[in-house]
Ligand SMILES: Nc1ncnc2c1ncn2[C@@H]1O[C@H](COP(=O)(O)OP(=O)(O)OP(=O)(O)O)[C@@H](O)[C@H]1O
């Protein structure tokens with residue numbers, strides 16, 4: 001029996017959809033590497049929990065940076081372990097859809113295709129992340145009506161104006177969720193002389209972060225290391241303090257959205273004016289992000305249901321396009337047959 005699958009290797013999370021099981025993997029893109037035995041020990045959630053907590057023999061590696069493979073060997077090992085969890089060994093030559101950032105170089109695409117071929121995929125189709133996210137958000141991408149999708153993940157804000165299954169315009173900002181975490185690390189260091197880790201910053205963003213003043217109230221306790229004494233300390237910050245650092249990244253994304261709108265053909269702008277912008281990706285959950293973007297560009301902004309799952313849901317839905325040539329409008333690019 002064959003089980004076709006779709007995969008989205010994101011900067012923060014890897015998600016795999018299989019025909020039959022639906023979303024079967026949804027785990028952090030991380031691996032624990034044993035430097036002595038030179039092999040991967042753990043992947044996903046268990047590996048991510050160890051980030052910043054191991055040294056010496058073990059390293060925690062996040063092999064995807066800004067949406068593309070940064071460490072091929074680790075990415076391959078990680079995907080192999082994820083696929084092993086969900087695929088039966090008897091499976092031969094499945095077909096695969098892979099979700100890619102909308103602006104990907106030929107070399108980056110080739111690395112992804114080679115990686116999937118390693119796992120026996122015999123026909124591979126690529127779908128651009130915002131197109132997949134639009135499908136996963138329930139938008140009919142085959143219509144000639146223009147839709148503006150902004151997917152904000154860990155490594156990038158990936159956006160596109162979509163019409164007739166294709167992208168009329170794409171744009172990428174290589175700073176998103178991770179950049180916001182780094183802004184929090186920087187703010188806490190400057191303001192409180194305290195060094196905090198990535199996990200702590202991310203938790204602060206998720207639990208107390210907002211881009212609109214007045215959205216979150218009260219204090220939030222942050223634990224870290226005093227930069228003067230080297231001792232463990234904690235401070236109670238006002239949740240409001242996070243607004244400004246988080247707005248810095250949000251403003252970069254807004255500048256790109258403006259730039260895209262300026263370059264969109266008039267008819268499609270008209271459609272976007274009517275329907276507004278659709279926000280997907282994990283960062284769509286940040287408090288106030290829809291309002292902040294909406295007020296800046298004077299458009300309605302709608303957050304998709306389960307925004308972090310839109311891209312994998314859409315990639316899974318696109319598997320059907322691999323099997324049929326009769327679809328005139330096809331959201332897949334660069335479908336390729338395995339050379340082996
Ligand atoms: N409730 C929340 N509030 C704020 N941020 C959140 C929330 N949930 C998830 N995030 C953030 O969303 C980001 C991950 O989103 P997502 O899973 O869409 O990224 P990705 O697909 O792995 O990355 P990319 O598409 O950029 O390569 C992380 O930065 C995470 O901290």
Ligand SMILES: [Mg+2]
Pocket residue numbers: 008010011129153154281311
């Ligand atoms: Mg993503």
